[in-house]
Amino acid sequence: MSTATTAPDRSPDHRPRATPSRRPRQRPHRLRSRASTALTVAMALMLAYTLLPLLWLVMSSTKNSESLFSSFGLWFGHGFAFFHNVHEVLTYDNGIYVRWLGNTVLYAVLGAGGAAALAALGGYGLAKYEFRGKRAVFGTVIGAITVPTTALAVPTYLLYSKIGIVNTPWAVIIPALASPFGLYLMRVYALEAVPDSLLEAARIDGASELRTFFTISLRLLAPGFVTVLLFTLVATWNNYFLPLIVLNDPQWFPLTVGLSQWNTQTMGPQTGATLDLYPMVITGSLLAIIPLVVAFLLLQRYWQSGLAAGSVKQ
Amino acid sequence: MDRAVTSQTLHPRLSRRRAPRPGRYGILFVSPFLLAFAFAIAAPLLYAAYLSLFRQGLVGGNVFVGLDNYRRALADALLHTGLIRVALFLAVQVPIMLGLALVAALALDSGRLRWSALFRIGIFIPYAVPGVVAALMWGYLYGPRFGLFHQVGTDLGLGLPNLLSHSWMLASIGNITTWEYTGYNMLILYAALRSVPYELYEAAEVDGAGEIRKAVSIKIPALRQALLLCTIFSIIGSFQLFNEPNVLQALAPGVITTNYTPNMYAFNLAFNGQEFNYSAAIAVVLGGITAVVAYAVQLWTNRQERAL
Numbered sequence: 001m002s003t004a005t006t007a008p009d010r011s012p013d014h015r016p017r018a019t020p021s022r023r024p025r026q027r028p029h030r031l032r033s034r035a036s037t038a039l040t041v042a043m044a045l046m047l048a049y050t051l052l053p054l055l056w057l058v059m060s061s062t063k064n065s066e067s068l069f070s071s072f073g074l075w076f077g078h079g080f081a082f083f084h085n086v087h088e089v090l091t092y093d094n095g096i097y098v099r100w101l102g103n104t105v106l107y108a109v110l111g112a113g114g115a116a117a118l119a120a121l122g123g124y125g126l127a128k129y130e131f132r133g134k135r136a137v138f139g140t141v142i143g144a145i146t147v148p149t150t151a152l153a154v155p156t157y158l159l160y161s162k163i164g165i166v167n168t169p170w171a172v173i174i175p176a177l178a179s180p181f182g183l184y185l186m187r188v189y190a191l192e193a194v195p196d197s198l199l200e201a202a203r204i205d206g207a208s209e210l211r212t213f214f215t216i217s218l219r220l221l222a223p224g225f226v227t228v229l230l231f232t233l234v235a236t237w238n239n240y241f242l243p244l245i246v247l248n249d250p251q252w253f254p255l256t257v258g259l260s261q262w263n264t265q266t267m268g269p270q271t272g273a274t275l276d277l278y279p280m281v282i283t284g285s286l287l288a289i290i291p292l293v294v295a296f297l298l299l300q301r302y303w304q305s306g307l308a309a310g311s312v313k314q
Numbered sequence: 315m316d317r318a319v320t321s322q323t324l325h326p327r328l329s330r331r332r333a334p335r336p337g338r339y340g341i342l343f344v345s346p347f348l349l350a351f352a353f354a355i356a357a358p359l360l361y362a363a364y365l366s367l368f369r370q371g372l373v374g375g376n377v378f379v380g381l382d383n384y385r386r387a388l389a390d391a392l393l394h395t396g397l398i399r400v401a402l403f404l405a406v407q408v409p410i411m412l413g414l415a416l417v418a419a420l421a422l423d424s425g426r427l428r429w430s431a432l433f434r435i436g437i438f439i440p441y442a443v444p445g446v447v448a449a450l451m452w453g454y455l456y457g458p459r460f461g462l463f464h465q466v467g468t469d470l471g472l473g474l475p476n477l478l479s480h481s482w483m484l485a486s487i488g489n490i491t492t493w494e495y496t497g498y499n500m501l502i503l504y505a506a507l508r509s510v511p512y513e514l515y516e517a518a519e520v521d522g523a524g525e526i527r528k529a530v531s532i533k534i535p536a537l538r539q540a541l542l543l544c545t546i547f548s549i550i551g552s553f554q555l556f557n558e559p560n561v562l563q564a565l566a567p568g569v570i571t572t573n574y575t576p577n578m579y580a581f582n583l584a585f586n587g588q589e590f591n592y593s594a595a596i597a598v599v600l601g602g603i604t605a606v607v608a609y610a611v612q613l614w615t616n617r618q619e620r621a622l
Contacts, residue, residue: 035426039424039427040428043433046433046496050437050439072465073460073461122344122347129340133341137344146546146550146605147605148550148554148604149355149554151553152358153581155362158584175358177350177354178351183347209342210339213343241560241577245585255444256444260450263564285447289443304505
């Protein structure tokens with residue numbers, strides 16, 4: 001996307017001036033202004049909008065299907081079926097849910113981890129070295145940000161079935177590896193976070209370029225890397241369209257495709273209403289959310305500063 | 315690169331060992347990404363363009379048909395319905411979502427909000443919820459059987475409309491995507507606001523500007539580029555709409571047709587109709603339209619900026 005390249009950077013004032021890893025600055029005017037109740041109430045309404053559906057999910061995961069229909073959605077029902085539901089989810093169909101969870105983790109680790117690593121290497125290369133074809137590479141990548149990846153899903157399926165990797169983990173992992181936006185973010189981040197003088201000092205000391213990258217630069221790039229990793233993690237963990245197309249063996253499904261299939265079995269017109277799966281879809285959904293939410297909460301410091309540096313300067 | 319020369323004179327043996335100049339390492343660093351890019355994006359894109367020029371023959375084997383598939387797409391009412399639907403979605407949902415995100419980001423940045431860390435993370439959290447799970451959850455909430463809206467509506471004695479019916483479905487999907495992405499956009503805008511140098515605010519305060527004046531005169535202009543980024547990502551997202559309607563289809567099969575969005579149409583053409591070539595053409599058309607709209611928005615913004 002050429003927001004980045006063609007956008008005139010006419011306002012040097014708006015550029016983050018310090019190193020990107022700085023914590024939000026204390027602003028003197030903050031201390032002077034009073035907290036506004038109206039503003040806090042308005043934001044509380046928004047928070048209620050985002051959190052109440054999740055509260056419903058948590059409450060519903062403690063109910064059996066009979067209680068789901070008869071009790072109020074935002075509070076506990078009769079009896080506490082949470083552990084029963086979890087047990088059902090984990091053991092149904094020979095523990096297929098656990099298999100799906102394992103697949104999701106596999107795709108996330110290899111796909112998202114790989115994508116973040118490639119983006120870090122590439123962004124650093126683009127930011128810190130001059131080489132022939134650099135502008136062409138950067139232009140191509142920026143252009144590719146606007147390529148709608150799900151529009152590519154059907155062609156990807158066709159191509160990968162020609163090569164014969166459809167219905168294998170590779171068909172999910174390989175498309176996840178290229179993150180043009182990740183590369184773009186890492187380039188911006190590397191420009192800000194890795195000073196040229198440090199690299200030149202390392203060169204004078206005789207360190208090889210790769211060694212400099214792994215021992216010095218990578219540490220400086222950490223917040224940006226974590227940011228890109230979290231966003232590629234979300235993209236792979238939440239991926240649905242592509243795995244739905246390229247996989248047809250349930251043994252390789254990620255959680256998203258598996259849960260959706262359970263839902264179809266519950267609701268499907270062909271099966272009528274077999275209520276048994278409702279609690280499983282709900283509890284399975286809740287379990288599928290937890291890892292990412294925990295990751296975001298634990299890594300807050302990193303990704304918030306990475307986001308601040310990376311997405312600001314376009 | 316004069317430092318490299320210095321190091322050569324200092325360590326002649328060392329420099330012979332690492333013969334390439336540092337600049338060459340740039341290619342080394344970038345090439346793994348480019349390899350992945352070739353397999354993940356470039357090859358499928360080119361293959362789609364290639365396939366779109368053929369038609370599956372009756373006996374087997376592909377027949378070159380030139381632009382026939384594109385001509386068919388131009389006249390295909392089923393495709394147009396989907397395109398109009400996502401365009402409507404784009405025109406309504408994106409401004410609402412970005413408006414909410416903007417207000418929230420300004421509130422976070424105003425310094426007049428209690429518990430701002432809680433709001434920041436709490437409003438962002440839905441982004442970590444998979445789109446499929448969000449659609450399942452909201453689908454159940456909407457549903458007439460044990461959905462929360464139905465419960466509350468019945469308790470209050472209100473006759474709520476069926477949110478999964480034909481006339482409400484698009485709004486219901488819009489609500490799901492708004493729920494998912496408002497916090498994400500809020501954080502991008504908030505991050506951009508954090509980089510406004512506070513000397514600007516001090517100057518404004520000296521001039522007697524209040525919070526609202528500062529928001530309108532300093533903050534929103536400073537957000538122009540970040541807003542553009544959010545808008546373009548939202549445009550791409552809207553044209554690609556697939557997950558939510560595909561999941562909700564199980565709950566409302568009569569409402570969500572196989573061509574509800576262009577992506578669903580491409581999917582169903584390929585996997586239920588075996589029309590791979592035409593499906594590839596639609597993928598190309600969809601990618602093209604997205605790129606053109608995103609580019610037009612960007613041009614328009616730049617022109618606005620120049621006019622200021």
